[in-house]
Amino acid sequence: MCHYIRISSYRAINKKQHIVMAKQITPRSENYSQWYNDIVRKAGLADKSAVRGCMVIKPLGYGIWENMKAQLDIMFKETGHVNAYFPLFIPKSFLSKEAEHVEGFAKECAVITHHRLMNNPDGPGVVVDPTAKLEEELIVRPTSETIIWNTYKDWIQSYRDLPLLINQWANVVRWEMRTRPFLRTTEFLWQEGHTAHATSQEAIEESKLIHELYARFAEDYMAMPVIKGAKTANERFAGAVETYTIEALMQDGKALQAGTSHYLGQNFAKAFDVTYSDNNNKIEHVWATSWGVSTRLIGGLIMTHSDDEGLVIPPKLAPTQVVIVPIPKPSEEIIKVAESITEKLKNLGIRVKIDRDDQKRPGFKFAQYEMEGVPIRLGIGKRDLEKNVVEIARRDTKEKSSVDIEGIEKYIKDLLDEIQNNLFSKAKKHRDEHISVAESMEQLTQILDEKGGFVKALWDGTTETELAVKDKTKATIRCIDDENTLGTGVDIMSGKPATQTVLYARSY
RNA sequence: CGGGGCGUAGCGCAGCCCGGUUAGCGCACCUGGUUUGGGACCAGGGGGUCGGAGGUUCGAAUCCUCUCGCCCCGACCA
Numbered sequence: 385m386c387h388y389i390r391i392s393s394y395r396a397i398n399k400k401q402h403i404v405m406a407k408q409i410t411p412r413s414e415n416y417s418q419w420y421n422d423i424v425r426k427a428g429l430a431d432k433s434a435v436r437g438c439m440v441i442k443p444l445g446y447g448i449w450e451n452m453k454a455q456l457d458i459m460f461k462e463t464g465h466v467n468a469y470f471p472l473f474i475p476k477s478f479l480s481k482e483a484e485h486v487e488g489f490a491k492e493c494a495v496i497t498h499h500r501l502m503n504n505p506d507g508p509g510v511v512v513d514p515t516a517k518l519e520e521e522l523i524v525r526p527t528s529e530t531i532i533w534n535t536y537k538d539w540i541q542s543y544r545d546l547p548l549l550i551n552q553w554a555n556v557v558r559w560e561m562r563t564r565p566f567l568r569t570t571e572f573l574w575q576e577g578h579t580a581h582a583t584s585q586e587a588i589e590e591s592k593l594i595h596e597l598y599a600r601f602a603e604d605y606m607a608m609p610v611i612k613g614a615k616t617a618n619e620r621f622a623g624a625v626e627t628y629t630i631e632a633l634m635q636d637g638k639a640l641q642a643g644t645s646h647y648l649g650q651n652f653a654k655a656f657d658v659t660y661s662d663n664n665n666k667i668e669h670v671w672a673t674s675w676g677v678s679t680r681l682i683g684g685l686i687m688t689h690s691d692d693e694g695l696v697i698p699p700k701l702a703p704t705q706v707v708i709v710p711i712p713k714p715s716e717e718i719i720k721v722a723e724s725i726t727e728k729l730k731n732l733g734i735r736v737k738i739d740r741d742d743q744k745r746p747g748f749k750f751a752q753y754e755m756e757g758v759p760i761r762l763g764i765g766k767r768d769l770e771k772n773v774v775e776i777a778r779r780d781t782k783e784k785s786s787v788d789i790e791g792i793e794k795y796i797k798d799l800l801d802e803i804q805n806n807l808f809s810k811a812k813k814h815r816d817e818h819i820s821v822a823e824s825m826e827q828l829t830q831i832l833d834e835k836g837g838f839v840k841a842l843w844d845g846t847t848e849t850e851l852a853v854k855d856k857t858k859a860t861i862r863c864i865d866d867e868n869t870l871g872t873g874v875d876i877m878s879g880k881p882a883t884q885t886v887l888y889a890r891s892y
Numbered sequence: 893c894g895g896g897g898c899g900u901a902g903c904g905c906a907g908c909c910c911g912g913u914u915a916g917c918g919c920a921c922c923u924g925g926u927u928u929g930g931g932a933c934c935a936g937g938g939g940g941u942c943g944g945a946g947g948u949u950c951g952a953a954u955c956c957u958c959u960c961g962c963c964c965c966g967a968c969c970a
Contacts, residue, residue, distance in 0.1 A: 747930035
């Protein structure tokens with residue numbers, strides 16, 4: 385049976401509409417970061433808040449996060465992890481126990497010094513009560529390694545207690561100089577896994593397992609292709625022996641670090657004196673990992689798929705996958721059909737919504753749902769019902785077609801998969817087209833300026849060279865190429881012998 | 893913290909330079925009507941201590957001083 389009766393495109397829009405739309409959302413070509421801000425605000429993902437650097441995550445943004453969280457949580461549990469929850473506050477002294485760790489985070493910590501307010505004796509309002517000063521200040525966690533390892537000390541005695549595989553869903557605070565919605569906010573939501581192992585080998589395997597898991601999540605669920613690799617010493621997490629990263633490429637050619645998994649060696653075990661007895665009753669320090677992804681992923685999602693009409697959400701993460709719009713507005717007859725389709729879709733686990741508003745006109749709603757990134761829109765009007773069809777519009781290609789109501793649920797289920805796959809292929813094509821090779825600094829600079837994206841080059845392995853390149857080009861080493869594609873030769877910056885291939889990019 | 897810019901209705905802005913009726917416009921909102929297959933139209937209506945404090949003046953959104961906040965660009969970073 386052929387479902388397609390008519391295919392048309394609504395890419396062509398008249399001049400007046402162009403002007404109307406331009407008022408609503410800045411085109412990417414004009415100003416990419418303004419476009420990003422417009423998407424966040426106008427699609428209703430997040431709002432500014434009264435607090436500097438902090439955002440209100442609105443239902444659409446939070447719905448995407450909930451879907452990400454639900455899937456990641458399944459994946460963590462499938463790999464043997466369990467959830468727990470540790471305090472928001474960390475005693476100041478904990479932070480300084482691991483030298484590199486405190487070095488990395490000290491400059492961006494919110495500090496609690498008092499625990500009570502009082503009426504202002506000199507006027508209206510309240511002031512901090514000076515007598516309520518804390519003996520030891522508390523830090524609002526920028527990450528939880530320290531409080532968790534302080535706890536693990538009591539939990540781990542024997543090799544039988546290992547491995548300890550714990551994740552927590554939490555909020556953290558990092559007092560950044562400059563913030564951007566989702567990409568870098570003062571407070572953000574994330575998950576942080578913290579595991580303890582009996583051997584170095586096991587801990588390394590764990591960190592690689594999660595690295596792999598993150599890449600799978602990014603590609604299969606977010607439809608966001610990523611490059612996997614290790615960070616350089618300079619870019620490593622404060623306190624880690626090795627940091628594995630997934631790096632995505634945004635539409636403007638800048639890279640985004642989308643998730644990191646750290647092998648911590650025995651650094652935290654030693655700092656917090658976490659030891660276990662092995663099966664020979666010998667005392668050893670445990671080996672550790674930590675790993676996290678945050679609401680930053682939503683920023684990555686936006687800059688991977690969305691367009692000048694608004695947000696585009698991959699079906700697997702879309703809070704609403706299908707919206708049904710009665711045309712021109714709800715009637716008893718249309719609602720009856722809509723509800724019957726809804727029922728069938730829900731039975732297949734598809735998230736569907738009927739627009740029951742009777743005020744706005746269809747054109748307005750179409751534009752609105754495109755702005756909000758709903759993957760599939762069904763239009764049902766009298767004209768369709770006469771032919772027993774509905775109009776299907778897909779968000780990714782903006783194609784419209786008429787499809788028989790009979791068997792529509794299967795058609796939609798397949799179409800959701802197709803959209804998911806199409807978004808991934810499109811993003812992958814863009815990413816692949818933006819991986820270049822530079823054999824000289826001139827080439828590197830030229831590629832970064834004209835094309836953007838990842839640029840492979842040989843590196844001599846020194847931080848000095850890495851920083852010199854950053855100074856010259858604003859690009860950093862996003863990760864070390866696992867396969868060392870370029871083999872051996874000389875570093876493009878220093879001219880010294882080089883045995884490692886790295887990927888440079890300007891990044892968020 | 894450096895360099896730019898901006899605070900006037902929920903949002904976007906004009907007015908300020910050159911002080912002078914009742915502070916205005918678009919969107920949004922409310923009411924009524926006509927409409928309704930790609931962002932409807934007409935009519936009526938509500939909403940403002942002009943970021944805050946002080947000053948100059950008969951009179952301040954407008955001039956002066958101080959202050960608070962925000963945005964963009966850098967350094968920092970997931």
